[in-house]
Amino acid sequence: MMRGPTYKWKLHVRATGFWIALAMCGMFLLAIFADFIANDRPLYARINGQNHWPVLESLTGQGTTQDTLNYSIAEVLILPLIPFSTDPSEGLNRYEPPLTSSLKYGRNVYHLLGTDRIGRDVAACMVYGFRKSLLVALFAMFIAGCLGVTIGMLAGYWGNAARIRRTWPFIVWLLFCLYAGFLFANDLVAGWIWILCLSLLLLLLPFVLSRSTKGHGVRMPLDDAVLKSIELFHAVPALMILLALTALLSNPTLWQLAVIIGLLKWTTVARFMRGEVLNIRNLPYVQAARISGLSHVKIMLQYILPQALGPLLVIFAFGIASVVLLESTLSFLGIGVPPEEITWGKLLSQAKSNTKAWWLAIFPGLTIFLLITLLQLSGDEIKRNLNPQD
Amino acid sequence: MLRYVVRRMALVFPGLWILVSSLFILSKMVPGDPVLAAMKEQSELFSSADFSVSSRQYAQKSAQLGLDRPNFYFSILPATYDRQLYELPPFEQKFALELLKENVSWDKIQSLVKRVNELQDIEPDSTLQSESRLALITLSQWPADPKVLMEHAQVLMSDLSLAPRFQQAAKEIRTTSKALNANGGTKWQQFLPQIIWHGSDNQYHHWLSAVVTLDLGPSLVDGRSAWTKILLALRWTLLLNLISLMLAYGLGILLGTYAGWKGGSWDRVFQFAMYILYAIPIFWLATVLVVFFSTSEYGSWTNIFPATGIWHTSSNGSFMSMIGGNVTQLFIPVIALSVHLLAFVSRQMRSSMVAEKGKSYVWHARAFGIGERRIFWKHVFRNASSPLITMLGTLIPAAIGGSLVVEVICNVPGMGRLMFDAIFGNDWSVVIGVVLISGVLTMIGTLVSDVLYKWVDPRVSL
Numbered sequence: 001m002m003r004g005p006t007y008k009w010k011l012h013v014r015a016t017g018f019w020i021a022l023a024m025c026g027m028f029l030l031a032i033f034a035d036f037i038a039n040d041r042p043l044y045a046r047i048n049g050q051n052h053w054p055v056l057e058s059l060t061g062q063g064t065t066q067d068t069l070n071y072s073i074a075e076v077l078i079l080p081l082i083p084f085s086t087d088p089s090e091g092l093n094r095y096e097p098p099l100t101s102s103l104k105y106g107r108n109v110y111h112l113l114g115t116d117r118i119g120r121d122v123a124a125c126m127v128y129g130f131r132k133s134l135l136v137a138l139f140a141m142f143i144a145g146c147l148g149v150t151i152g153m154l155a156g157y158w159g160n161a162a163r164i165r166r167t168w169p170f171i172v173w174l175l176f177c178l179y180a181g182f183l184f185a186n187d188l189v190a191g192w193i194w195i196l197c198l199s200l201l202l203l204l205l206p207f208v209l210s211r212s213t214k215g216h217g218v219r220m221p222l223d224d225a226v227l228k229s230i231e232l233f234h235a236v237p238a239l240m241i242l243l244a245l246t247a248l249l250s251n252p253t254l255w256q257l258a259v260i261i262g263l264l265k266w267t268t269v270a271r272f273m274r275g276e277v278l279n280i281r282n283l284p285y286v287q288a289a290r291i292s293g294l295s296h297v298k299i300m301l302q303y304i305l306p307q308a309l310g311p312l313l314v315i316f317a318f319g320i321a322s323v324v325l326l327e328s329t330l331s332f333l334g335i336g337v338p339p340e341e342i343t344w345g346k347l348l349s350q351a352k353s354n355t356k357a358w359w360l361a362i363f364p365g366l367t368i369f370l371l372i373t374l375l376q377l378s379g380d381e382i383k384r385n386l387n388p389q390d
Numbered sequence: 391m392l393r394y395v396v397r398r399m400a401l402v403f404p405g406l407w408i409l410v411s412s413l414f415i416l417s418k419m420v421p422g423d424p425v426l427a428a429m430k431e432q433s434e435l436f437s438s439a440d441f442s443v444s445s446r447q448y449a450q451k452s453a454q455l456g457l458d459r460p461n462f463y464f465s466i467l468p469a470t471y472d473r474q475l476y477e478l479p480p481f482e483q484k485f486a487l488e489l490l491k492e493n494v495s496w497d498k499i500q501s502l503v504k505r506v507n508e509l510q511d512i513e514p515d516s517t518l519q520s521e522s523r524l525a526l527i528t529l530s531q532w533p534a535d536p537k538v539l540m541e542h543a544q545v546l547m548s549d550l551s552l553a554p555r556f557q558q559a560a561k562e563i564r565t566t567s568k569a570l571n572a573n574g575g576t577k578w579q580q581f582l583p584q585i586i587w588h589g590s591d592n593q594y595h596h597w598l599s600a601v602v603t604l605d606l607g608p609s610l611v612d613g614r615s616a617w618t619k620i621l622l623a624l625r626w627t628l629l630l631n632l633i634s635l636m637l638a639y640g641l642g643i644l645l646g647t648y649a650g651w652k653g654g655s656w657d658r659v660f661q662f663a664m665y666i667l668y669a670i671p672i673f674w675l676a677t678v679l680v681v682f683f684s685t686s687e688y689g690s691w692t693n694i695f696p697a698t699g700i701w702h703t704s705s706n707g708s709f710m711s712m713i714g715g716n717v718t719q720l721f722i723p724v725i726a727l728s729v730h731l732l733a734f735v736s737r738q739m740r741s742s743m744v745a746e747k748g749k750s751y752v753w754h755a756r757a758f759g760i761g762e763r764r765i766f767w768k769h770v771f772r773n774a775s776s777p778l779i780t781m782l783g784t785l786i787p788a789a790i791g792g793s794l795v796v797e798v799i800c801n802v803p804g805m806g807r808l809m810f811d812a813i814f815g816n817d818w819s820v821v822i823g824v825v826l827i828s829g830v831l832t833m834i835g836t837l838v839s840d841v842l843y844k845w846v847d848p849r850v851s852l
Binding site: 178179182228231232234235236237238239240241243244321325328329332333335345348349351352355358361362365366368369372373376 | 401405408409413466583665666668669670671672673674677678680681682685688784787788790791794795798799809810813814821822824825828829832833
C-alpha cells in the first residue's frame with residue numbers, strides 16, 4: 001500500500017514565537033469565555049447559605065429565576081472581572097471616563113474603560129465585540145479558504161493543459177444546472193439566474209468549440225481562466241464592492257456580511273495556492289506518485305495538499321487580519337453592520353461625535369491594532385518556522 | 391508593447407461588462423419592492439381608502455421607473471405559463487403568478503383578473519355598505535388565496551345595492567374560485583421549460599445602454615447629473631491620493647533604501663517602526679488625529695491642526711484657488727492616508743534592497759574596484775527600485791479604499807464621501823458611477839504600472 005509522504009512539523013519555536021502562541025491562546029480563551037469575564041450577574045453568590053452560580057445557570061438556560069434574587073444581601077459574592085453586560089447600565093452614566101465607580105449589588109464596582117454614548121460599559125462591549133470580530137473573521141476566512149484552495153489547486157495542478165476527453169458530461173451538467181435553476185426559481189424575478197448562467201455559457205462556449213481536437217478531447221485553459229477572474233475581482237477596490245453589496249442588501253446580518261467578505265477574499269488564497277501547487281507539482285515525489293498510476297484526486301488531496309498546508313496557514317493568518325480590518329472599517333462607517341450588534345468599529349466611531357471621550361478614541365482602536373499586529377506576527381512566525389534559512 | 395496595451399485595454403471592457411452586469415443582478419436580488427420604496431420616498435404611499443387608484447398608481451410608477459419591463463432578453467418559464475403574463479400590470483402579474491404556482495389554468499386566471507378588474511370600477515362612496523366596502527378593499531389588493539376570493543365575492547354578490555353587472559362579476563369570481571378549491575394536482579407540463587423572447591425592450595438592455603452612453607441619469611437626491619457630481623468630487627480624491635502617494639513614495643524609498651543598505655541597529659528600529667505603522671488601521675489613525683490634534687480639548691499644545699470639516703468650496707472659484715483655500719484642511723487626511731502607504735512602500739523597498747545587496751554582481755563589482763557609491767546608485771538601487779513600479783498597480787485600489795474612510799472622517803468632499811452619502815440616501819446612480827470610476831482608475835493604474843515595468847526592465851516580457 002502506497003502512503004503519502006511523511007512530514008515532520010519542525011517546531012523551532014523561538015522565545016518570541018512562544019509569546020505569540022501564548023497571546024493567541026489567551027485570545028481564543030477570552031473569546032470563548034467572554035460570558036465569564038464580562039457579565040451583569042455574579043459568578044458565584046451565597047445567599048442564606050444557598051449556593052448560586054448565576055452566570056453558569058444563565059448560560060445553561062436556567063437563569064430566568066435567578067433574576068429575582070437579591071444579590072446585595074449575599075454573604076459571599078464573586079463578581080466577574082468586568083461586572084457589566086453590554087446592556088446600558090441603570091442611571092444616567094453616559095460618557096463616564098475610565099475608572100468611574102458605580103454601585104452594583106451594594107458593592108463599589110468600576111467602569112474600567114468608561115462608558116459610551118448610551119451608558120454601556122466599554123470594557124464589556126469590547127470583550128463581546130472581540131468575540132464577534134473573531135467569529136466573523138474565522139467564518140469569512142473559512143469560506144474564502146474553501147473556495148480559494150479548491151480553485152487554486154485545480155488551476156495550479158492542471159495549468160492550461162487540462163484535457164477533457166468527453167465534452168458531453170459538461171454540457172449535460174450545464175443543462176442540468178440550468179434546469180435546476182429553472183425548477184427552483186420559476187418566477188419573473190429570477191432573470192438574474194439566467195444572466196449568470198448565460199455569461200457562464202458564453203465564457204465556456206469558445207473553449208468547447210474552438211480548441212477541440214480530434215481524438216484528444218478538449219483543452220481547457222483553466223489556469224488562464226482563474227487568473228483572469230482573479231484580475232477581474234481586483235479591478236475594483238474591495239471596500240467599494242463591499243459597501244455597494246452591503247448597502248444593496250439593506251440589512252444584512254453579521255453572518256451574511258461574513259459570507260460576502262469570504263466571497264471577496266478567495267482570490268488571495270487562490271492566487272497563493274496556485275503558485276504553491278505549481279511548485280509542488282514538479283517535486284520528485286509527486287512525479288513518482290503520477291508514474292505509479294495514482295489517481296489525480298488522490299495526488300491532489302494526499303500528496304499536494306498536506307505540503308501546501310503550512311504556507312496556507314501563513315496566508316490564513318494574514319487573511320484573518322485583513323478581514324478584521326475590513327469588518328471594523330465597515331462597522332466604523334456604520335454600513336452593512338446591523339445596528340444592534342456591538343463591534344469595536346462602532347465604539348470607535350462614537351469618538352467622532354464626542355471629542356471629549358478620549359477613551360472611546362483610544363481603546364477600541366488600540367485593540368483592533370493589537371489584534372491585527374498579533375495575527376501578522378503569528379503569520380510571520382509561522383513563515384519563519386517553515387523556512388528557517390531565510 | 392503596443393499590442394500588449396491594446397490587448398490589456400480589450401480586457402478592460404469585458405471586465406467592466408461583468409461588473410455592470412453583476413451590479414444589475416445584485417440590484418435585482420435585493421429584497422423589497424423598489425417601486426413601493428420609490429413611492430414611499432416621494433410620500434405617494436397610498437392609503438387603503440383610495441384603493442382603486444393605488445393599483446393604477448403603482449403601475450404608473452413602475453412604468454415611470456421602467457420596472458414593468460421584463461428583466462432580461464428572454465425568460466424561461468414552465469410550459470403552463472402564458473406569455474400574456476408579461477402584459478399584465480404589476481399587481482395583477484403577481485396575483486396571476488401566485489395562482490399559476492398553484493396549478494390554476496391560465497383561462498381561469500384570466501377570467502378572474504378580468505372580473506376583479508371590473509369590480510374595481512365600483513365607486514367607493516358612502517352609499518356602499520361597510521361590509522362590501524371591506525370586501526372591495528380586500529379584492530383590490532389581489533389576494534391569491536381562493537378561499538379569501540370566494541368569501542369576499544360572496545359578500546359583494548349578496549349586496550343588492552350594487553349594479554347587476556357587478557353582482558354578476560362577483561358571482562363569477564365566486565364560482566371560479568370555488569372550483570379552484572376542488573382543483574389540484576401537479577401537471578407534468580409544469581416541469582417543462584419554455585423560452586419566452588422579450589426582445590430588446592427589457593430592463594437589462596436599458597441598464598446596459600445607459601451605462602455605455604455614460605448616462606447615469608440625475609442623482610436621486612438633488613437632481614443634478616450624477617456624473618457632474620462624481621467628477622467634481624473626483625478632483626479632491628485624486629488630489630488627496632496624489633499627494634499621499636508622492637509623499638509615501640518619496641519618504642518610503644528614502645527610508646527603505648537607507649535601512650536596507652546600512653543594516654544594523656538602524657535597520658532593526660526601522661523594521662519595528664514600519665511593522666507598527668503598517669498595522670495601524672487608517673480609520674483609527676484619522677480618528678485619533680481628529681480627536682486629539684484638531685481640538686483644544688486636551689490642552690492648547692495638542693491643537694496643532696485646524697478643525698476638520700470646514701471646506702471653502704465656493705462654486706465660482708477655480709479649482710486651484712479652492713485648493714489654496716483648503717490647504718490646511720488637507721493635513722490630517724494626507725497624513726492618515728500616507729502613513730499606511732509609506733509603511734508598505736518602505737518595507738518593500740527595504741526587502742528588495744536587502745535581496746539585491748547580497749547578489750553576486752555586487753561582489754563582482756566590488757572585486758573590480760568600483761566605488762561603493764557607484765555600486766549603490768548605478769546597480770543596486772536601480773535594480774531594487776523596479777518592483778516599486780509594479781506595486782503602484784496594487785497600491786491604487788488600496789489608496790482609493792483608504793481615502794474613502796479618511797474622506798468620511800475628515801469630511802473631504804471627495805468621491806468616497808460622495809459614495810458614503812449616496813449609500814445612505816439610496817442614490818443608486820451615484821453609487822454605480824463611483825464603483826465604475828474606481829474600477830476604471832484601478833484598471834488604468836495596473837496598465838500603466840505594467841507598461842512602466844516593461845520600460846524600466848526590458849527583460850520582462852509582457
